[in-house]
Amino acid sequence: MLKIVFFNGMENNLEILDLSEMSLKSSPSSLPRLVKLQMLCLNGLSRDIALLGRLKNLEILSLYGIEELAPEIRELxxxxxxxxxxxxxxRVIPPNVISKLT
Structure with a gap:
């Protein structure tokens, strides 16, 4: 089985990532390794959005076509x-997600 490693070597450099025009079935598992990421645009990845809670430097998050907002968003x-x-x-915004954002 071939394993594709996204963002290899970009962990400490990538600040903006726009995947809004890509039709991904799931978000790359290496996404949380992008420690300097400040802006992220994603399209329809509601089931994998929990990974985003680890992106502590994220300042701008644009989501497209999701049906449920993950509780982990409050950790941003x-x-x-x-x-x-x-x-x-x-359709679903879990309790205290929006109110926990500053």
Whole structure:
């Protein structure tokens, strides 16, 4: 089985990542290793969004086509903008997720 390693060698350099135009079935498991990531755009990955809670430097998060907001979003302490404008199918926002964001 071939294992593809995304973002290899970019862990300490990548600050902006836009995957909004990509149709991914799941988010790359190496995503939380992008320690300097400040802006992220994702398309329809609601079941893997829990990984995002580890992106402590994330300031801008744009989500597209998700149906459920993960509770781990509340752990994004540096978040300045949460863009859900293109989430017309958003049905579930767990308690205290929005209120915990500063």
């Amino acid at each position: 302490t540096s978040l300045r903008l949460l863009d859900l404008e293109n989430c017309t199918n958003l």
